[in-house]
Amino acid sequence: MISELCRELRNWFDRDQPQFHGTTTISGGKITDRDFRDAIKVNQYFRIQGSVFNDGVYQYKDDLELTDEIFVGSVTLMAIPKDVLNLAKEIDDWQKKYGGVDSEAMSPFNSESFGGYSYSKGSSNGTGSGSGAGWQSVFASRLKNWRKI
Numbered sequence: 001m002i003s004e005l006c007r008e009l010r011n012w013f014d015r016d017q018p019q020f021h022g023t024t025t026i027s028g029g030k031i032t033d034r035d036f037r038d039a040i041k042v043n044q045y046f047r048i049q050g051s052v053f054n055d056g057v058y059q060y061k062d063d064l065e066l067t068d069e070i071f072v073g074s075v076t077l078m079a080i081p082k083d084v085l086n087l088a089k090e091i092d093d094w095q096k097k098y099g100g101v102d103s104e105a106m107s108p109f110n111s112e113s114f115g116g117y118s119y120s121k122g123s124s125n126g127t128g129s130g131s132g133a134g135w136q137s138v139f140a141s142r143l144k145n146w147r148k149i
Helices: 002-009 034-039 082-098
Strands: 019-027 045-049 056-059 069-077 111-114 117-120
Touching: 002 056, 002 082, 019 034
Parallel strands: none
Antiparallel strands: 019 069, 045 056, 045 069, 111 117
8 A cells, every 4th residue: 555655645755765776686585785774774664666576665574575586776765754654554444445346435326226216426526427436535635745746
């Protein structure tokens, strides 16, 4: 969820954080670069770009298992605020409850009528298009605080 959230916000929370560019080796499921290991803190997030197998955002923990490879790209440390991590957890919980195709929030139908019964539901975006409300629109007011233009 952190990767999706950062992509949506266009904010990777990497300002003033160390970045490692060039050839990176992942061996035994760990990044072997000494400078990286010296710079990162336990539980800190980091982003891998340019990898065949490991592109994305990860949290640095003892049990982290990356796929072994050597790639030319970048590894960037991140400083994600606790409020954003809490928001990501709320979005993840919301997704589990309402994000599935069977959920009412994701129903493609704006109204339905059968056997003398009918209903209409409101549209979250005001267009009446019938598309369900995704987490981006449900959490829009809270996302705007962190969005980069």
